[in-house]
Amino acid sequence: MSSPLFLTRRKLSDLVAGQIKEWLMSAGIGPGDRLPQERDLMSRFDVGKGTIREALKALEVQGLVRMSTGPSGGAAVSEVRYETAAGLLGNYFYFQELSTEAIYEARRLLEPVTAALAVGHLTEEDFRRLEQLIESCAREPEEIDERRRQRLEELEFHNVLARRCPNPLLSFQCRFINKLLSDVVVFRKMYVPKQRRIAQENHVAHVELLEAYRRDDRERVHEAMTRHMEECSCHVAELEAVVRARFLSDETVTVSLDRQK
Amino acid sequence: MSSPLFLTRRKLSDLVAGQIKEWLMSAGIGPGDRLPQERDLMSRFDVGKGTIREALKALEVQGLVRMSTGPSGGAAVSEVRYETAAGLLGNYFYFQELSTEAIYEARRLLEPVTAALAVGHLTEEDFRRLEQLIESCAREPEEIDERRRQRLEELEFHNVLARRCPNPLLSFQCRFINKLLSDVVVFRKMYVPKQRRIAQENHVAHVELLEAYRRDDRERVHEAMTRHMEECSCHVAELEAVVRARFLSDETVTVSLDRQK
DNA sequence: AGATATTTGTTCGTATGTATT
DNA sequence: TAATACATACGAACAAATATC
Numbered sequence: 001m002s003s004p005l006f007l008t009r010r011k012l013s014d015l016v017a018g019q020i021k022e023w024l025m026s027a028g029i030g031p032g033d034r035l036p037q038e039r040d041l042m043s044r045f046d047v048g049k050g051t052i053r054e055a056l057k058a059l060e061v062q063g064l065v066r067m068s069t070g071p072s073g074g075a076a077v078s079e080v081r082y083e084t085a086a087g088l089l090g091n092y093f094y095f096q097e098l099s100t101e102a103i104y105e106a107r108r109l110l111e112p113v114t115a116a117l118a119v120g121h122l123t124e125e126d127f128r129r130l131e132q133l134i135e136s137c138a139r140e141p142e143e144i145d146e147r148r149r150q151r152l153e154e155l156e157f158h159n160v161l162a163r164r165c166p167n168p169l170l171s172f173q174c175r176f177i178n179k180l181l182s183d184v185v186v187f188r189k190m191y192v193p194k195q196r197r198i199a200q201e202n203h204v205a206h207v208e209l210l211e212a213y214r215r216d217d218r219e220r221v222h223e224a225m226t227r228h229m230e231e232c233s234c235h236v237a238e239l240e241a242v243v244r245a246r247f248l249s250d251e252t253v254t255v256s257l258d259r260q261k
Numbered sequence: 262m263s264s265p266l267f268l269t270r271r272k273l274s275d276l277v278a279g280q281i282k283e284w285l286m287s288a289g290i291g292p293g294d295r296l297p298q299e300r301d302l303m304s305r306f307d308v309g310k311g312t313i314r315e316a317l318k319a320l321e322v323q324g325l326v327r328m329s330t331g332p333s334g335g336a337a338v339s340e341v342r343y344e345t346a347a348g349l350l351g352n353y354f355y356f357q358e359l360s361t362e363a364i365y366e367a368r369r370l371l372e373p374v375t376a377a378l379a380v381g382h383l384t385e386e387d388f389r390r391l392e393q394l395i396e397s398c399a400r401e402p403e404e405i406d407e408r409r410r411q412r413l414e415e416l417e418f419h420n421v422l423a424r425r426c427p428n429p430l431l432s433f434q435c436r437f438i439n440k441l442l443s444d445v446v447v448f449r450k451m452y453v454p455k456q457r458r459i460a461q462e463n464h465v466a467h468v469e470l471l472e473a474y475r476r477d478d479r480e481r482v483h484e485a486m487t488r489h490m491e492e493c494s495c496h497v498a499e500l501e502a503v504v505r506a507r508f509l510s511d512e513t514v515t516v517s518l519d520r521q522k
Numbered sequence: 523a524g525a526t527a528t529t530t531g532t533t534c535g536t537a538t539g540t541a542t543t
Numbered sequence: 544t545a546a547t548a549c550a551t552a553c554g555a556a557c558a559a560a561t562a563t564c
Binding site for chain 4: 011012013047048049050051054068069070071072073
Binding site: 311 | 530531532533534539540541542543
């Protein structure tokens with residue numbers, strides 16, 4: 001009656017997943033360490049194969065382990081990747097009423113500080129990438145697809161900077177905001193009027209930022225980014241109001257399922 | 262050769278999960294809608310029971326569906342809850358080097374704006390809750406546990422405000438930061454020197470904030486919160502440097518697993 | 523490069539548990 | 544209470560992938 005076994009109302013697979021997770025979060029366990037194979041886990045937890053597989057699937061979805069087949073395969077502890085975390089968080093905002101205005105409200109706040117903190121952390125490769133992105137966005141786009149690609153590259157410019165911000169929280173938040181905006185670009189028609197002038201303004205701003213980074217001028221980066229965000233904010237203000245945050249689905253085949261209430 | 266089926270290297274269960282997710286994200290599908298039962302999904306996707314169960318488990322972990330047994334049970338579409346999203350994101354930061362200084366750097370930035378945006382959105386119940394939290398933190402703590410509880414309630418004070426911020430992004434980010442700090446309080450000894458003076462400063466700040474909210478004085482809320490965050494920042498500066506972001510595990514039983522490299 | 527061993531991935535049949543009616 | 548409808552769980556067998564020799 002007092003045994004923990006009788007108190008569990010949860011699913012067996014969740015219990016197993018929780019215990020493995022606890023082990024995996026304990027001291028000394030880190031990325032690369034391998035879990036016992038399914039057979040051993042089955043006997044250790046005294047559960048069937050399906051249960052173990054559900055537990056491992058749960059950990060896999062969370063990005064905590066990676067599975068592989070073959071000799072020396074199995075589940076291995078994995079550092080949660082940014083893409084995994086961002087995708088999972090994207091699910092949450094799918095159900096929130098998230099307007100582009102709200103996204104930019106956060107962006108105006110976060111991007112200048114994050115960009116300023118990145119000063120002094122850019123590598124030579126980063127600089128080359130930034131130059132390449134600036135140049136790629138400078139050409140007059142011929143097709144609508146090219147225009148879309150340029151908008152995504154403008155966002156990638158900011159991503160390069162955010163990745164170098166030494167504050168993991170701010171870095172993640174900025175990258176996530178850029179991801180949300182990328183999804184907006186991909187899923188919505190983002191060809192605003194006056195797109196020509198906008199592209200030019202972005203170009204000027206990015207060039208100015210690049211120069212400031214080259215000089216390690218934190219003050220100027222902060223100031224330039226603040227102005228840049230103000231401009232972007234204005235451009236976006238004339239866009240549609242409500243956008244449902246989306247993540248890119250990697251599926252192509254669509255299967256219709258019955259909806260039964 | 263060109264068929265998508267031949268291009269898939271992914272697991273069958275992932276394919277199924279992706280397709281169900283695509284259906285679930287399509288227009289007209291929302292929280293509460295029920296998925297077909299396992300039997301039907303098996304025949305529809307032409308896969309075995311284990312595969313379907315793994316797919317549903319993946320969606321369940323993401324918080325997108327909830328499972329239940331019994332008649333009219335099965336998988337039902339669910340809005341992703343804040344707790345789910347925060348827990349999954351917490352996994353990501355577990356592997357990041359996240360110092361309390363970094364957390365406060367983000368907090369100083371986000372909290373004043375988020376708090377200011379919440380002005381005008383507090384309910385009478387919110388006000389009562391805030392008063393209750395202020396009062397509960399005013400008493401001199403007798404035991405160390407009480408002191409810890411008070412610190413958690415100070416954070417809850419900020420959570421009440423963040424929940425009312427109409428910008429979902431800022432609201433989430435502030436609540437998540439508070440969660441990170443809660444975990445710090447729970448998992449680390451947070452009894453700083455001069456804790457007496459700190460508690461009093463917090464009390465004064467919270468009272469001032471409450472008054473400003475009562476008057477719908479957005480300016481003053483912003484200003485008071487900015488000062489409050491500066492103070493908290495200073496207090497925390499004298500704390501241990503690196504903290505690994507944690508989530509509360511709901512398991513109690515510990516099972517040691519072999520570590521095999 | 524090919525064969526083999528190892529380990530996950532998937533299926534099917536069956537039995538049990540649980541909530542609804 | 545009993546019948547029903549559904550998820551949950553076990554176990555054995557087979558398929559597929561992959562590292563190693």
